[in-house]
Amino acid sequence: MIDAPLRVPAKGHVLLLCDGRTERGPQHLGFTLEKQGGAILLIAPDGLSIADLFTYPALRANTSMGRSPDGPTTWSLFAQPTPGAANETSGIARGFSKAPQLELDATGRLTATAEGEVRFTTDGSDPRGADAMRFVEPVVVEPGHVVRAIAVHEELLIGDEAMLLVPANGHAGEGFSLALDPQDLWGDSTGIYNPGAAQNHTRRGIFWERDAVVRIDSSALSVGTRLFGSGSRGLGKRSFKLYARDRYDSPADGFAFSDGTRVHEGVLRADASPNAFLRNAVMEKVVHRFGLHLLVQPSVAKPLYLNGAYWGLYRWMPGKDEEWLKQRSNAEALDMLEGPASTERSGKGDHFLNARELLVRGAPIDSIDAVIDTRSLIDLACIDLWTGRADHELNVRCYRPRERDGRWRWVLFDMDLWAPPNENSVQRMSLAVLPETPFVPQLLAHPELQQRLLARMTALQATAFEQIPAIADSLYHTHAAELADDFKRWDLQLDMPTPEASLAELKSFATQRGAHLFAHLAKSTGRRLHETVIEAPRADQGVLLIDGLALPPGKHSVRCFEGVLMHIELRAVEGQEFAGWKGADLATASGTIDLWKAKSLRPVLRSVVP
Structure with missing residues (x-):
């Protein structure tokens, strides 16, 4: 509701902001627009009459929707939002193009299927740029490159992007693929990986975030990326952090992980220091x-x-x-x-x-x-x-x-x-x-x-x-x-x-x-050490736990400290029952003992008599 005076000049316009911040003035409306689409109603002062109604679809980043031309009931998508100015009238766009279907045969010959013209690059750069090539068969892609492609159609705005890795000989190509403009990687003043003119690889913050496309599973995702880590930045193999943001048209719910979480920041960790991978894992x-x-x-x-080059594990x-x-x-x-x-x-x-x-x-x-x-x-x-x-x-x-x-x-x-x-x-x-x-x-x-x-x-x-x-x-x-x-x-x-x-x-x-x-x-x-031999039962008899941790079946020489009480527990399987401890004065299957005083320890089990 606009509940304060708002003047609109004759043949003029007023810019209304759907940001929910009404305290900033009458041009700020008390609601926000759903990213996935919704309806907008313009209701007359009587609170009942609908002066205008429009249902809008989900919009991509940096696009808008409005009348074309201004005034009539015809609506269109626009690749260049123009708040406060007249809408473009160069054509009507009703939707977004789908990502091309890319396939590569054994000879390196690329085929692309799309609604409209396909434009592509093979060096990691954005296919929307001036250096992108029109796809005209036959196209052969050399190993060690990555194809980025979009579909261009006169009645559609550019939509999703396709990415296809063409691995170098000897590499299966299964894994993660990250592509971004070579200048954003290696440029002397703007490249995030290159030491460059100002030790670029040590820089942090949003200024050093670059547009990228990544394939984590099967689909290409538009993301932002920065270098990540501390000491590893000085090594040749560096880590990346990926950001799922609205402005890149990243997935709204972020990245999915095996623990059931979905987050908007993920890390491609290099494990570049000696022994790092095995020790961490x-x-x-x-x-x-x-x-x-x-x-x-x-x-x-x-x-x-x-950008198509193998970069390690x-x-x-x-x-x-x-x-x-x-x-x-x-x-x-x-x-x-x-x-x-x-x-x-x-x-x-x-x-x-x-x-x-x-x-x-x-x-x-x-x-x-x-x-x-x-x-x-x-x-x-x-x-x-x-x-x-x-x-x-x-x-x-x-x-x-x-x-x-x-x-x-x-x-x-x-x-x-x-x-x-x-x-x-x-x-x-x-x-x-x-x-x-x-x-x-x-x-x-x-x-x-x-x-x-x-x-x-x-x-x-x-x-x-x-x-x-x-x-x-x-x-x-x-x-x-x-x-x-x-x-x-x-x-x-x-x-x-x-x-x-x-x-x-x-x-x-x-x-x-x-x-x-x-x-x-x-x-x-100041505590003395002693080794106690503990014999854990077979798996078909039960399990012996020390401080809640299962001891594998068989005999174990366990180092223990004088005067330190340990909680032990025997969990018998069905058909077996606890019959006592050999080596410990404990009458129950679960309890606390000083292992240091025991030379050996073994639970005694017996079969349950029906």
Whole structure:
């Protein structure tokens, strides 16, 4: 409703803004227009008579719809919006063209089917530009290029774009394909990948975002892209961040991921540092498989083709940002912090500072548990200590639902920088002048939290960390060909070991790390170490859990700390029942014991008598 005087001159016009901001004046209407289409009614002052009615369809970015010419009842789409000026009268456009159908035969011959003329490029540039070629058969595309194509029709505005990768010999072409104008990549002053005139590859912000087209699954999506990351920007193989925005005609609901989230920012992660892919993938698998209390971005690893050129193995994942975290935590609003300074990315950090103060001064455990999910913090501390993560205090992301009982939790973050297996990470992480994640000295100084940390580390070493060599083997064999191709592509430009050497190093680390880490923890806490032999039942009998983690069937030599109570539980399968413990004075199938006092431990089961 226009409820204030609004003067329209004779044979003139007035520009009305459907922005819902009526406080700005009578030209601002109290509603917005639906992007997917709707109806607009012009109603007379009597509130009943309809002076004009128009139903409009979904519009693409930078297009408009109006009368053509001004005044009559004929409507048209316009490629160039002209608010405040007369509409164009060069022709009537009733819709948008569909993307051409592109096919490539074994000889490299391209065919294109479309309603209207097809215009295309093969270097990644926009087919709407002046350098685009008219498609006239026969067209042969050389390997290592990407085809971008549109359909041009006199009665239609340009609509969706098609993209087809023509991979170089030796590459299957299955994976991600990213295409953008070569000048936007390599231009001296505007190229985001090229160091250029002003170290372009280090630049951030919207000014360094470029139009692009990406194929993640089967269809081409129009997006914005920037370089992403910190230290990796200085390497030849760099990460990209993709933005689904209205102005690019990106999908309205963003990118879909396997964890059920849909977000408007996604990352093509390069994993360019030595050993990065296997280390990151292994720890992500550990968190997922064993149900650790940390959030992990879902990721898919595939080759990336940049303007048709093979660019190596990349992982596609959502950003660790508010949109993704809100969906994963089912929260309407979040407080989210990052980095060593606990920089606010969303909401406020006051609650975290208060929570951290409780941790630093060793407050009662109930007070700490009320504001911090200590299971999440302890799982992060165990992983950081076990890997000896070099940048544990830098790459940090924590969050909490902004509600009365919202507690702080952590996100798994960049697990590529591991220490040597014999490094005393306990000592290094305890030497910080200021409190820093994962707060190792504070956890070890607090009686209850020390117990929890050492119990959790004992359980993780006996279960998850013990299985890391097998997990690494599985991941390596799944991606062996892709890792070999990536090494071949970047061997001369990056300081990276062969995939085989990376696997061997990771497995060697895993077999050595436990003994060193437990010795360092024992020295730091003054607790003696002991190895207890635990025998877990066969799978057809039941499962034995230590601190909620399943111990594989068979005998295990488990390192444990003096005086640290461990929760054990036997879950018998149907047809079996608990009959006691051999080696422990515990009468029930579930309970708490000091493993350090036991030389060996075995649950006793018996068949249920019908």
